[in-house]
Amino acid sequence: MIAAILQTLLNAAASGGVYALVALGYTLVFSVLGVINFALGALFSLGGYLTYLLMGGLISANGGLPGRGLPVALPFLPALLVAAGLTGLASLAVERLAFTPLRRRQAEPLLYLITSLGAGLVLVNLLQMLMGAEGYAFPSQALAGLPAALLIAGARIRSVQVLLLLVCAAAVIGLSLWLERSLQGRALQAVAEDATTARLLGIDSEAMLRLAFLLSGALAGLGGGLIGVSISLPGPYVGIGYGLKGLAVLVLGGLGSVPGAIAGGLLLGLAEALVPAEASGWRDALAFAILFLVLLLRPTGLLGRRTPDKV
């Protein structure tokens, strides 16, 4: 019985951690700009492919540059971090192309949705042109030295998922500490709270916005690399599903709330893990039904705050 409960909790944490990571990416941009960056799923895919290439992986026969790769072969963790950084830079490019022109024209928030969705689709298609549509698996020695799985009080979890959990936890804790304790983190929060006042206080809100996009992309890239090593890269659209789940978590946790994104991710993971075996094929539907119920009872999400009407 204890083993079954522990297994459920481990399963929940393993999937919920990645959802929380993606939701945090959405949260950072939403809290500063008040819009959702729909390109985040594509950035997640990009992070996975960059990690693969940085580890010395080659482009397949159906890719744009068959048999080619990068002239480096980094171990997994350095490759993951470099890929996350590069994905952050790609996120900045998305900001420049899909968000800046609209912001300058003070466009409706709905338009950001379309441009970011478009940027994401272009990015996924570019990935498909370059890498081909087939699946890529990381070399089995990517995590050499670790046992394949751990048995904890009768519950099993793959080592790669423990690593995934640890990296997610480190990223989430690190980001929370940075937001709360560093000058830049607090400046970012100030811009999120009220951009005009923050600007009057001498904070460069444009720089903070770019920082939010950089971090958001890096988190997505980190998620993509971790998922890649855990379940391989089944195709350039791998990030879209995670992007959708992250979006659900963002709403579930409360729009713009960092603790809410973490709690929402874990709750969605738990909802999926609690689905009984007989209904396992309906896991997504049941998990989203729970999300629907939570939102009926608490429209602002788990930890979201009701925004007072401005007069």
Place this chain on the structure above:
Amino acid sequence: MQQCRQRGSLRLAALLAAGIGLVAWLGQQADPAGRPLAAATAPEGELSLGAVISLTGNANLYGQDQRRGIDLARQWSRSQAPVRRLRLQLEDGGSDEPSAIAAFNLLINQGVLALIGPTLSQQAFAADPIAQRRGVPVVAPSNTARGIPQIGPFISRVSAQSAVIAPLSIQEALRRDPGLRRVAVIYAQDDAYSTAETLIFQQALAARGLMPVTVQRTQLADNDFQIPITAALQQQPQLVVISVQAVAGGNLIRQLRELGYRGQIVVGNGLNTPNIYPICQRWCDGILIAQAYSPELATPINRAFQRLYQRTTPGAPPSQITAQAFSAYQVLFEAVQRLQRRGGLDGLSLGQARAALMAELLSGRYDTPLGPVHFTPDGEVVQGRFYVAEVRMDPGGRSGRFALVRDSSLGGGATIR
């Protein structure tokens, strides 16, 4: 005022009717079936065949094998002194139903004589009815779900249905471990092939008095199987029977082994491609799979197929899916040649030529790399030999082979050593 409004409504209705009529007329004009066959052929007199295979999406692993099989068949056909040459129009069918439907419509409207494809049974159930309505012969190279040829008289397949071959791998697993009692079943519930095949597997298990201790359902897009695997492992299975598509299957086997499962694994036709090796790597070793093709079949056509294959991929034997795609093109090619020799295509419209080709296809006998095959009147393939293979991975774990361990035609199922 009232009269004015009535007149406006009448005008609108007339406009709508005219619009619908125009669309219907344009639709008729777009259907090339009524044109003479000569007008539908290429300037060099070549007849067009269409192929719709999955080159993108999660079924692209099969599509790559199929493209190679069709390319090899075209090379082979050029050496057969054809009396009527064929040209191929290849369209990506994606891995979903809308893409396959769009590709079928496109090729049919372009006036192809017959179609090969689509890759997945799930797609066939959506796209084949279009070909059936338009009277275009279809030869499916890889659809194994029950009911594909029954879509209509224009639909046939060279891929033996799961019901015939899938139980063989269960037999082999039981032969290896007659004492096994605890079986876990995992399948993708939103995929026609997987749901059809798992029923056959479960019937084969029931026929031997085995009831699954757990049935775990996944979805086509799933790649993280932590939850269904740990739920299955809690039941301590001795055999796991899997019906999912290739990429997901590779991931599932890898995760199953990583989570500590050491028992036998039987997989369905979805994993019948060497393209799974890079995904499940060393964890693929030992899985059992029933096959409709043996690279070791010593017939002239299979040797010719192997020679052509080895030119592009030295050292590796072709997969079942490649052999089936080769055979799909071959049967159409041979039927067209027979028809042409008899003058059976002279003076026909494209629609009539399509119907004549279908009748010719079903009446013929073919010596293919799969062995001798022919068709039942409703388009089902009749094939005599089936096999069970075990995946044996190379020490590096990046490549491997399907090693035959059982031949169903040898005295009702002899073991190969």
